[in-house]
Amino acid sequence: MSTPARTDDRAAADTPRAPRRRLRGSATVLGIQLALVVAVLGVWELCARQKWIDTFLYGQPTGVWHQLVDWFQNGTQAGSIWQQFEVTFEEAVLGFLIGSVAGIVLGVILGRVQILAAVFGPFIKLFNSIPRIVLAAIFVLWFGLGMSGKVATAVVLVFFIVFFNAFQGTREVDKNLVANARILGASAWKVTTQVVLPSAFTWIIASLHVAFGFALIGAVVGELLGAQRGLGLLINQAKGSFNPNGVYAGTILVAVMALVAELLITLLERRLLAWRPSNDRDVAGGL
Amino acid sequence: MSQSEASEATPPIALRGVTKRFRTPDGSAYTALRDVDLAVEPGEFCAVVGPTGCGKSTALSLIAGLETAAEGTVTIDDRPVTGIDPRVGFMFQQDAVFPWKSVLANVSAGPLFRGASKKAAVDRARDWLRRVGLSGFEGHYPHQLSGGMRKRVALAQTLINEPRILLMDEPFSALDVQTRQIMSDELLDLWELTRPSVVFVTHDLEEAIALADKVVVLTVGPGRVKDVFPIDLPRPRRVQEIRFEPRFVRLYERIWESLRDEVRTAYARTAGEAA
Numbered sequence: 001m002s003t004p005a006r007t008d009d010r011a012a013a014d015t016p017r018a019p020r021r022r023l024r025g026s027a028t029v030l031g032i033q034l035a036l037v038v039a040v041l042g043v044w045e046l047c048a049r050q051k052w053i054d055t056f057l058y059g060q061p062t063g064v065w066h067q068l069v070d071w072f073q074n075g076t077q078a079g080s081i082w083q084q085f086e087v088t089f090e091e092a093v094l095g096f097l098i099g100s101v102a103g104i105v106l107g108v109i110l111g112r113v114q115i116l117a118a119v120f121g122p123f124i125k126l127f128n129s130i131p132r133i134v135l136a137a138i139f140v141l142w143f144g145l146g147m148s149g150k151v152a153t154a155v156v157l158v159f160f161i162v163f164f165n166a167f168q169g170t171r172e173v174d175k176n177l178v179a180n181a182r183i184l185g186a187s188a189w190k191v192t193t194q195v196v197l198p199s200a201f202t203w204i205i206a207s208l209h210v211a212f213g214f215a216l217i218g219a220v221v222g223e224l225l226g227a228q229r230g231l232g233l234l235i236n237q238a239k240g241s242f243n244p245n246g247v248y249a250g251t252i253l254v255a256v257m258a259l260v261a262e263l264l265i266t267l268l269e270r271r272l273l274a275w276r277p278s279n280d281r282d283v284a285g286g287l
Numbered sequence: 288m289s290q291s292e293a294s295e296a297t298p299p300i301a302l303r304g305v306t307k308r309f310r311t312p313d314g315s316a317y318t319a320l321r322d323v324d325l326a327v328e329p330g331e332f333c334a335v336v337g338p339t340g341c342g343k344s345t346a347l348s349l350i351a352g353l354e355t356a357a358e359g360t361v362t363i364d365d366r367p368v369t370g371i372d373p374r375v376g377f378m379f380q381q382d383a384v385f386p387w388k389s390v391l392a393n394v395s396a397g398p399l400f401r402g403a404s405k406k407a408a409v410d411r412a413r414d415w416l417r418r419v420g421l422s423g424f425e426g427h428y429p430h431q432l433s434g435g436m437r438k439r440v441a442l443a444q445t446l447i448n449e450p451r452i453l454l455m456d457e458p459f460s461a462l463d464v465q466t467r468q469i470m471s472d473e474l475l476d477l478w479e480l481t482r483p484s485v486v487f488v489t490h491d492l493e494e495a496i497a498l499a500d501k502v503v504v505l506t507v508g509p510g511r512v513k514d515v516f517p518i519d520l521p522r523p524r525r526v527q528e529i530r531f532e533p534r535f536v537r538l539y540e541r542i543w544e545s546l547r548d549e550v551r552t553a554y555a556r557t558a559g560e561a562a
Binding site: 174176177179180181182183184185186187190194195198199273274275276277 | 386388445
């Protein structure tokens with residue numbers, strides 16, 4: 001049998017020069033980014049030293065640095081800094097995992113079963129319209145000062161984002177692909193796991209990037225409202241003792257955590273969406 | 288029904304007095320097929336031609352069990368179609384291979400869905416990939432292949448289930464003319480191996496005559512069967528060359544005579560809508 005279309009596959013391969021050009025471009029971008037950071041911090045520090053701004057209210061970069069060094073060397077009032085880091089991370093990760101699994105499962109079920117979507121749709125919209133940060137205060141009453149209240153706050157923040165994306169992703173699945181799978185012999189369960197889920201995953205993963213940020217917000221806000229441990233507690237204590245450098249230092253630690261989590265989600269995305277053309281992946285990775 | 292039992296005999300297909308209506312977005316009913324009678328004998332290659340929007344694809348969905356008729360009966364083996372028959376294979380007009388599965392996983396999907404062991408499915412998939420000339424591309428993803436190669440994957444994916452009824456909805460319409468002719472030859476070679484009944488929908492009359500035992504002309508929508516032409520060209524056929532034979536040309540002229548008015552009416556309608 002002849003194979004005339006074989007010549008075409010060479011076009012699909014990446015040309016070897018492309019990655020090097022991209023690398024040079026990213027070095028330039030990185031350079032400009034570093035220069036920007038140095039400039040902003042430099043101006044801030046200069047303003048603080050010249051007493052143009054009040055360091056009692058606005059802090060200064062070197063002060064933030066000293067605060068960080070102090071926390072890492074001497075610990076905090078609530079224990080070692082690593083412990084605070086770990087508590088907040090655990091709350092956020094637990095909230096993220098529970099919220100996204102629940103969101104994906106319910107989103108896919110309601111996306112697949114029209115009658116359930118019709119019945120539960122209005123209720124979900126109703127709950128979604130509640131400003132969920134307010135719930136954090138109720139959770140402090142319900143769960144006390146421990147971790148579970150923060151996890152619950154993170155869960156309610158994460159769930160709705162992931163749910164709506166999973167639901168929409170399930171609805172947008174190519175009908176031809178579903179028909180093809182059914183004719184090839186797939187059961188409803190196999191259609192869900194092998195066609196609907198992989199297809200909806202493009203939508204779901206986009207929501208996961210945002211969702212971890214929200215999980216972290218849930219954890220930190222919960223800690224601000226009342227906690228015995230965690231980065232939110234450090235920020236709250238620093239605020240209470242008029243220590244702006246402490247507030248900034250705590251914020252930086254939260255940001256570092258968010259960046260690490262973002263990196264992990266991007267790695268997961270690369271793995272799960274390896275089947276997509278590389279152009280799509282680059283766009284997603286750049287964000 | 289088990290796989291082996293299903294593949295023993297090739298069943299006939301029949302549409303009797305079939306009417307199919309769809310609800311349009313504005314709420315009115317649109318009749319896609321009206322009172323269609325069509326019979327496909329066991330092992331027969333039947334091509335259905337007609338202008339755009341004459342309900343060709345709808346007829347295939349009815350046989351496949353993806354849609355149900357408003358009136359009339361659709362039967363396979365003299366039994367009414369109530370759902371997806373395991374003996375049916377379907378090749379879609381658009382790409383319907385799974386983009387997140389490798390070529391090998393796409394082709395082995397059918398046997399795996401039907402409960403074959405992983406090893407048996409993969410062995411059969413490799414065998415079919417060899418038959419469609421895609422050995423060495425097992426690990427590729429569909430987006431890394433050309434349009435023609437993706438169609439071969441779809442063909443192998445469909446044929447690996449050894450369907451006794453093969454439904455094809457303009458499967459090669461997205462390909463360039465040369466690739467399409469080569470794919471048509473390959474399809475005929477593979478069809479000769481197992482001889483399923485085929486309903487091949489196309490808007491390309493040349494393709495229809497070159498492939499089929501019988502060409503059915505549908506009228507402009509709502510589609511009815513206008514004429515049925517037996518194609519008595521000898522087999523095996525080579526699609527690229529058969530077009531030049533005098534008998535082919537005479538058949539083409541006769542069928543085109545029948546099809547021309549429908550195509551013109553369809554064109555006038557869409558042109559009228561556009562204006």
